[in-house]
Amino acid sequence: MKRIIFGIILTVLCAQFAFGQTIPVTGTIVSSSDGTPVVGATVQDRAAGTFAISDENGRFKVNAGEKSTSLYIMCLGFRDYTLTLSSAKDYKVSLEPDALMLDETMVIAYGQGKKTSFTGSATVVKKEELEKISTSNVTQALQGLSAGVQVINNSGQPGSSGSITIRGIGSMNASSSPLYVVDGVAYSGYINAIAPTDIESMTVLKDASATALYGSRAANGVIVITTKKGQNENGKVSFRASLGFASLAVPLPDVLTPNEYAQGTWRGLYNQNIDAGYSVADAGELAAITVGNEFKVHPFPSQNIVDATGKPLYGDNDLLYYADWRGETLKVRPRQEYNIDFSGKSGKTSYFFSAGYLEDKGIFTTQQFNRISGRSNVTSKIKDWLEIGTNTSFAHSLTDAPAGDSVVWFLRTMPSIYSIYQYNAETGTYNKDAKGNYLYDYGLDRAGWSGWNVLADAAYNSYKTYSDQISTRDYIDITFIPGLNFRSTISLDYYITKYDGYSSSEYGFLAGTGGAASKSYDRSVSTTWTNLLTFNRQFGDHNVGVLLGHESYSRTVAGLSAGRKGFPFAGLVELSSAAVADYSTSYSDNYRLLSFFSRFEYDYKDKYYVSASFRTDGSSRFSPEARWGYFWSLGASWRINNEEFLKDVSWIDNLKIKASYGAVGNDGLSSWYCYQGLYSTGYNDMNNAGVVISRLPNTTLKWETNLQMNVGVDFALFRKISGGIEYFDRRSKDLLFTMPMAPSTGFSGIDRNIGDVKNYGIEFNIDYAVINNDKFQWNMNLNATHYQNVITKLPQKEMNAGVFKWMEGQSRYNFWGTKYAGVNPANGNDQYWMNVYAQNSEGESVIVDRILTENTSDVTSEDQKQYLGSSIPDLFGGYTNTFKFYGFDFSFMLYYSIGGLLYDTDYSQMVTYRQGFGLHPDALTETWTEDNPDAKLPRLNKNALETFSDKYLYDNTFVRLRNVTLGYSLPKKVLNKVNISQLRVFVQGDNLMTFGTAAKRGTDPEQSVAGTTGNRFPTTKNVTFGVQVTF
């Protein structure tokens, strides 16, 4: 196979073509709307393979073939134009402005394609749209901008990624993340190392026709990021500065005051006493005298905190202290970003240089993401037949982020009765150290969160991650004859991540042992060598494009980590200073791919398009027997509006139907050596090195294959409306499945290719240029996606997967549990529906009735459980409006997600009573009491037995005002006087408003595809002020 492909490459390389003479053709291009010259239009003789670009006066001169009959003229922002050649020597061409951008080119797999002719499914997101979001990680900005792409921004940690799934969840145990391609080559670095302002566009490739050339890594879709290039003949300098402020998009639930918390605690104790058989009066009395003991420490002047009915005995002003944990930890802190770039074109060389600085401090006290980045992108056509280019970026970043899940848990549930600083009840003052600073209280005597103080950890400990990254794409491009090119690209993605961990030797739980330091270095080197041979020619009405390619990819990750403890005195943080070795370890792993691929494209008269692609990948992740995988696609489209019978229908600008089918792969298993039977090392018995069994061998393990079908219609009407509607059907087969084994065998499971899953759905996108004139422009975009996920084949009848149960015909994320039946108004207990079984006439056990029960053990067996609904939304998408008027620009985007369930344990943990842990305001108002018998939540009780039910399963429909931008560009007349070509000031807000039931509970609706919470640090609301200047 491989040899044959090489044979073809060599033959084509060595072949010679003969071509005829050329004659010069000149002309002027102007805009049809105002007659001004069109600069930078490409004038192409497709038959001869020659082209020219119009100058500042709209003039061009192209060497047309002797036999050529037409020239093809393209320019961004204008409709394409075919100029029929006559005997004239100089032509006047007027181009029609293109409000809908129908003829735009876009970046596709290993090349460029035209939107109108593309047979596959892809969305282009341009820099103007990305710039509207103030994010330090560009993946977050994708939300709502592309149909079919579900972005969940579930983390407010600066620099963190959004969770992206394209067209559903195609895998069960392997990865569901898309492949990232940066400047034409698969990317193996951190996305947050790419400054969003360096990005020209992002293309989301969604179907097999678009992605098959990425073979074994393409099954979950591909996101192609293209960075900026120099375009302007006159060099320009752009500067952008912004200053922003963040807060939580959905604030955490309010903290109860000490008095409110005392009432909640009293209620929990009272209910416990009632259960223990006390009378109402005794239960209240006993609860009242035990509240103080329950708290262990508190700010009340005595142990008499509430009366026998739970009413506070002290006023808020009587308290010794008030602990505002949230106020001290979560603060509005600035986000600053400065970017400057210098770009242009000089003769045959175009260049783009940029530098950026970002300081994103987030909200939590020590959280931050800082980045210094730079890029240089230079291409030069040093000979008629030779072009070289180099695009190199570097980024240095610091991530300081101790606000992990447990910190958020702490912040949610730390009651206000526990002091942040050491409080001395005898003196009535806070303790101070020799320098007069407050001392943090680790709360060894607290009933909850004993021994921990997140502020102290932030102040004394270190959790810093430094990252240094270099990425480069260097190519050489040879034009043998017009239309026949060879391009060889060497790419490198390199990073080193350094972790600096330190636990204080003076304070906290390691103070007794002199503190500890843990350090690690992880290094990743990925090299890709890509060779592409392309051939594009027009033969009369026939256009042909052929691509042949070879690629080898090699990634090595290696790391070293160690920890030591016992520093002799404060101020020392390096390992060499500590007395005792804790651990030390290192690793080195390799992943390699060798690939050959080709694509064939053909179109006839701009009406009928077909494309076919094929790729074979050899992967080191699989055994030699199962190493080579084959991936392919076929696509076709028909531009009906170019048919004779529609030529005269003026209101149809574009009408295209398209269809594609193909097979792509997914190799995203957790381990790089899944097929090998292994013993893990490092399980040592004191000084005797030990090994333990880690996995069973399976040499037949291979890729997941994803068979993808796409059909769609693209349309553009009345010069105003454009859009598309697509139906997709993704069927994954040979799923990489960790097939569970009986745990008594000593293995929890073995990786096998068993099981199929299907995702199918519909996507819709419409752009509407409501008003479009020189003074006022109004554009509207709406996109919507609906998809369903169905397991079509399983290795066994059913599999339990946490709160889900997998069965054929069901979604992967369909919750499985007991049916909750509300609170019993009589006693405030939880009630569940219990199925009553009886034997029918055929002797089968069937449900004949269901009855209420308060006893969880009645309803925990599998036959008492049922499907409770899926976390996958019914519909999601974005709705954007953009206005431009007299130098002002204004836009807003709403992101919506309708349906889908959320299992909210962030909430449930705060409406059940737990000693020493904070309560949600709902715990006081929405729980059952004698006076509130119809409450939706059961009575507060000390650790009532729970079973998984839909009690805390909520419809997670939400709408978010994702972005609002207001900008003003100063008039050119004014700016020309000071030699500034553009100056824009702007203010933008992200996530300013959130609507939906989750927000009312103090839970951010964006949690996870699985619909589960986990005390995540929620996404932020940002307000940003900025200025953009171009010289």
Place this chain on the structure above:
Amino acid sequence: MKKFLSIIMAAAVLLTSVSCEDFLSTNPTSSVSDQSVFTSTQGAQAALSGCYYLLFFGWGGDRADTQGYISHMMSNETCGDDIIVDGGWYTYDYNHWGHQRGDIFKSSALWSYYYDLINNINSVIAYTPTIEGGIQSDKDYIMGQAYAMRAWAYFQLIQTYQHTYALAAPKDMPGVPLYIEPSSDKTEGKPRGKITDVYDQILSDLGNAEKLLDGFVRTQKNHFDLSVVQGLLSRVYLEMNNWAEAARYADLVLAKYPLTTNEQWTYGFNDASTSSWVWGQLIDAEHNLDANGDYSPFSLWSNYITRNGGDLWSFNCFFLNDKFVALFDADDIRAKQFHLVAAKGYYMSDKFYDTPDLTGDHVFMRADEMLLNKAEALAKQSKDTEARDCLNQLRTLRGATLSSKSGNALLDDIYVERRKELYGEGFAWFDLRREQRPLLREGKHNEFSGGKPIPANSWRFVYQIPTNEIINNPNINSDIWPNGDQNPFGEPSLVLE
């Protein structure tokens, strides 16, 4: 030039494809292939060392209650009458909220812990004899330790997942699945079989170990040697009510290990070199229960203030019950370590405290237990005088009032003495179960809902088979015994008659 460049590139492309299978063959650096382990005695020794790691640390997870044997011991302690868990780790066990249930984490965590270990041991037992060359005694000692470890693992399992032998064996009740060969991808889950099958296997393995370890001088006190095997045999025979053998094996251990002195008793139970320790877990800076000692039982005992001047971190979870403390005589050396926490009415205990560098060892078996095993076995055989002598030997040493009882009263005294001597050492729950006593929970306790007394022989003394085993094992069904394979779980009053 143009042609030259392109030919060079085409040639380079060709060259890379020549050795593409080599290019695509990569291997891990932190793992080794399963075939390369049992090619030498050193390899077998490494696999055995891995087994020891699993025994002591489990998979080294980030929980205090999944750290191997020590975590099971703590669970057994907190289930009993004497320790109070004041929130934090083991609250679930202490309150009897249903940790025995098959769908609750604990049942499946313990199950997998023992069976992962057994699978590793089975490889050692199956493949060590196939190694060519090497010194035979080295291989024998490896095999002997592996047999002992497997017997220990099955003994732990059967005590966890079935009623006591005296109750269950006559009813021919189910055991736990027996695997004596390493599992492969074709291995199907095995049925529960009979409790007697499991004990036959335990005795057979201990018998092999006894033969193979004769003459073995261990280098570390955390390893199985002949004395540990004899101690295990004493425990197994006690469980099986074979009193004569239980006493005989206890004597064999007592012949080699002296009782814990009072000085040693108050030292913190953190040093495996203590002369009375037969078997224990060694801890050093690199091999510990979390580098910070977080998952070590030492950090659970509420005694940081009294013992370590507040320097060492404690979760402040474990206290002692007032009724239990009242069992001690005032002059008893062991009673000198209690401190009343007035606000609660609980007692702190200084029995266990860590070394300043957090490398305190943990005791698994010591001579004093053997003496009490012997006392119990003798009393059960109505040899009251000899039994009382054993008991009073310990009481004299500790400064406690001597016993003059006989018959059942003497057995009660011996049981109380076990609690007083061995509290915190992992016996409480299995002792209640073996002696078919109820859980009383009298006096001051900190129970949340559910922590009610449990009658003797309640099914609450027995874990259910984990749900994930039932789902994935075609030979174990979810129907409740005696109709099916699953143990009942119901009200605490659900008792095996």
